[in-house]
Amino acid sequence: MAKKLLSEQFREQLQNLGSSLATHTRSLEEHFDKQEAFLALRHHELEEAATEMLPAAKDAAGALEIALAPIVKGELALLTVSDLKSLCSKSGLKGFSKYKKAELVSFLKASGIESPPLPVKKLSRAQLEAIVYAILATKGME
Structure with a gap:
C-alpha cells in the first residue's frame, strides 16, 4: 500500500472540513430564513390582534384622559373607609366617625374636599386595562 504524503493528508482533511462547514452554513442560512419569515408573519398577526383589541374610540386622547382620571384627579369612591376618615381629619x-363609606364620600363632596391623586396600587385590573388600551390607541393614532 502506497503511503500518502503528509501534505496530501492535510489537504484532504481540510477539504472535508471545508465542505462540512459549507454544508452546515447553508443549513443555518436556510434555518434563519425560515425563522425570519415565521417572525415576520407572527409580528403581522400580533399587530392585527392588537388593533382588534383596541377600543373603538374616535378620540384616543379623550379615552386616555378618562382612563387616567382616577390617578390624576383622584376618586373619593375608590378610597378605603380609613383613607376617607383620614382625609376628613x-x-x-x-x-x-359614625359615617359609612357612601356617607363619607357624600360628606367630603358636600364639604368641598377633593380627592387626592389615587396611587396606582389602588386601581382595579379593569381600570389598569382601560389605561393600557387608551395608551395603545393613542400610540396607534400618531
Missing part, C-alpha cells in the same frame, strides 16, 4: 372636619 386632615381637612379639619368634625362628626364623621
Whole structure:
C-alpha cells in the first residue's frame, strides 16, 4: 500500500472540513430564513390582534384622559373607609366617625374636599386595562 504524503493528508482533511462547514452554513442560512419569515408573519398577526383589541374610540386622547382620571384627579369612591376618615381629619372636619363609606364620600363632596391623586396600587385590573388600551390607541393614532 502506497503511503500518502503528509501534505496530501492535510489537504484532504481540510477539504472535508471545508465542505462540512459549507454544508452546515447553508443549513443555518436556510434555518434563519425560515425563522425570519415565521417572525415576520407572527409580528403581522400580533399587530392585527392588537388593533382588534383596541377600543373603538374616535378620540384616543379623550379615552386616555378618562382612563387616567382616577390617578390624576383622584376618586373619593375608590378610597378605603380609613383613607376617607383620614382625609376628613386632615381637612379639619368634625362628626364623621359614625359615617359609612357612601356617607363619607357624600360628606367630603358636600364639604368641598377633593380627592387626592389615587396611587396606582389602588386601581382595579379593569381600570389598569382601560389605561393600557387608551395608551395603545393613542400610540396607534400618531
